[in-house]
Amino acid sequence: MSHKIVELQQAWTGIADCMNCTIRQSVLFAGLEEEDFAELHRPIGQRVYRPGERIYSMNDEARSLFTIRSGLVKLVQYLPNGTGRIVRMLKKTDVLGLELMLEDAYEHDAYALHRTEVCILPVDDLKRLSRHKPELYHVLMARWHKALSNSDRWVRDFSTGSAKQRVARLLLCLTEYEGGSECQLFGREDLGAILGLTTETASRTMAELKRQGLVAEVEPNVFNCNLPNLTRIAEN
Amino acid sequence: MSHKIVELQQAWTGIADCMNCTIRQSVLFAGLEEEDFAELHRPIGQRVYRPGERIYSMNDEARSLFTIRSGLVKLVQYLPNGTGRIVRMLKKTDVLGLELMLEDAYEHDAYALHRTEVCILPVDDLKRLSRHKPELYHVLMARWHKALSNSDRWVRDFSTGSAKQRVARLLLCLTEYEGGSECQLFGREDLGAILGLTTETASRTMAELKRQGLVAEVEPNVFNCNLPNLTRIAEN
DNA sequence: CGCCCTGTTGATACGATTCAAATATCGTGG
DNA sequence: CCACGATATTTGAATCGTATCAACAGGGCG
Numbered sequence A, B: 001m002s003h004k005i006v007e008l009q010q011a012w013t014g015i016a017d018c019m020n021c022t023i024r025q026s027v028l029f030a031g032l033e034e035e036d037f038a039e040l041h042r043p044i045g046q047r048v049y050r051p052g053e054r055i056y057s058m059n060d061e062a063r064s065l066f067t068i069r070s071g072l073v074k075l076v077q078y079l080p081n082g083t084g085r086i087v088r089m090l091k092k093t094d095v096l097g098l099e100l101m102l103e104d105a106y107e108h109d110a111y112a113l114h115r116t117e118v119c120i121l122p123v124d125d126l127k128r129l130s131r132h133k134p135e136l137y138h139v140l141m142a143r144w145h146k147a148l149s150n151s152d153r154w155v156r157d158f159s160t161g162s163a164k165q166r167v168a169r170l171l172l173c174l175t176e177y178e179g180g181s182e183c184q185l186f187g188r189e190d191l192g193a194i195l196g197l198t199t200e201t202a203s204r205t206m207a208e209l210k211r212q213g214l215v216a217e218v219e220p221n222v223f224n225c226n227l228p229n230l231t232r233i234a235e236n
Numbered sequence C: 001c002g003c004c005c006t007g008t009t010g011a012t013a014c015g016a017t018t019c020a021a022a023t024a025t026c027g028t029g030g
Numbered sequence D: 001c002c003a004c005g006a007t008a009t010t011t012g013a014a015t016c017g018t019a020t021c022a023a024c025a026g027g028g029c030g
Helices: A002-010 A034-039 A123-132 A135-158 A163-178 A188-195 A199-211 A227-235 B002-010 B034-039 B123-132 B135-158 B163-178 B188-195 B199-211 B227-235
Strands: A013-015 A045-049 A054-056 A064-070 A072-078 A084-091 A109-112 A116-122 A182-184 A215-219 A222-225 B013-015 B045-049 B054-056 B064-070 B072-078 B084-091 B109-112 B116-122 B182-184 B215-219 B222-225
Touching: A034 A123, A064 A123, A072 A188, A072 B135, A084 A135, A084 A188, A084 B135, A116 A123, A123 A135, A135 A163, A135 B072, A135 B084, A135 B135, A163 A182, A163 A188, A163 A199, A163 A222, A163 A227, A188 A199, A199 A215, B034 B123, B064 B123, B072 B188, B084 B135, B084 B188, B116 B123, B123 B135, B135 B163, B163 B182, B163 B188, B163 B199, B163 B222, B163 B227, B188 B199, B199 B215
Parallel strands: none
Antiparallel strands: A013 A045, A045 A116, A054 A109, A064 A116, A072 A084, A072 A109, A182 A222, A215 A222, B013 B045, B045 B116, B054 B109, B064 B116, B072 B084, B072 B109, B182 B222, B215 B222
16 A cells, blocks of 8 residues: 555654764764764664654653654643643654663653654663763763753743743744744644643634734745734734 | 841851761762862861851852752742742752853752751862863763753642642652651742742642541641552542 | 535633732841 | 841732633534
């Protein structure tokens, strides 16, 4: 079936050439030499996830960290009553599953929000590498610091103020990620789970921004944003 | 004036004896030997802050990290419009200002919520120490990881659900910190700034919990909590 | 072709904010 | 030690915003 072909194409699994990686300077292996890669017992795997696909769940066996080569990933945690809250979003060059350097389980469910390409880093290889290359600790520390700064921003920007302000701030954040005035969005349910709003309110708010001409949907879920006016709303 | 004496007493500045510190196993210096302390060019200072006192601000010269020996500290960030949001809370054995290991400025304003005792760790001493003692990186990484887990919880528990649920979750968190069924609270404005609520709503919600007998105020701002019932509310 | 899932929209109810006033608390100086 | 003023907390009433429940439209897929 042609379906199977697409499946393979989109969920492609391959072997990475880290020494020649185009984003190597942005990732964990920035300071590593050729000889260091000998520490990796297996070749680094790669994989592509389609929007909505799960990358790992909290119950999964904790074998791998992931570097995001492209795309956008959500980290979800759940309240005792079952409602899920997106507590972080990771983008290109971010590292997924850092907690495995210290804990033996994933702390979230991770899902692709956009089409997402990752490199798969076996945790035991990374641990071994960090023992021989203490410089790696400094790089990891920088990762943790960045993640924490992002979390602070998450609370400050996405959990404060009116629905309209929150949506505006998220759109600005996404355009910032993509480095222009356009951004790719995702389902309204996810939008709500990021901002602490219901799906309906997320939908209504987006609809209103469209009507007011503050965003233009150039293709499905891709928006061209009026940055100055959105900023005005975001900052109130 | 007796006033001046109290001032000195409460904002006491002293010299720490790290080798014999009662919480040493919980702090950054857990794995250090006597000789390592020679790396510290100055003796470790100590200080006490009263509730509401500022420990540092984002504009301050970034000289020191702090270990909290006792008490509770809030980290505040501000939206462009000036409204402040408490993005994290730090408690006993937590480290304040970790970002200075990587950045050259504090990323928050830090204020004492309760009476708080700290040890003052000059950042350049710590950096020097970490160069000679790579084990310290592992300890620091663990700190960052813990902070990040707390941030995830912050979003999940304190920025989700109704005012009553959020307050209940915060009370449970505070009693957990203090290890019993009692907890010390703080001003209603801070309560609101943690939960993303107005001061009035924070006040009303606490008042209602009191009326319903879910918490009893045993002394000003010290509450004895009905843990099972609060949990029921928190989990909805 | 029909079904399911997502997004949109409407009507209503509930909860939080806002503005205002009254009360309680704390620090300070007399 | 008490009295005062400043500050924080509580409460009230009206308004506004978001959640909720329900219905419907559109697109993708079997």
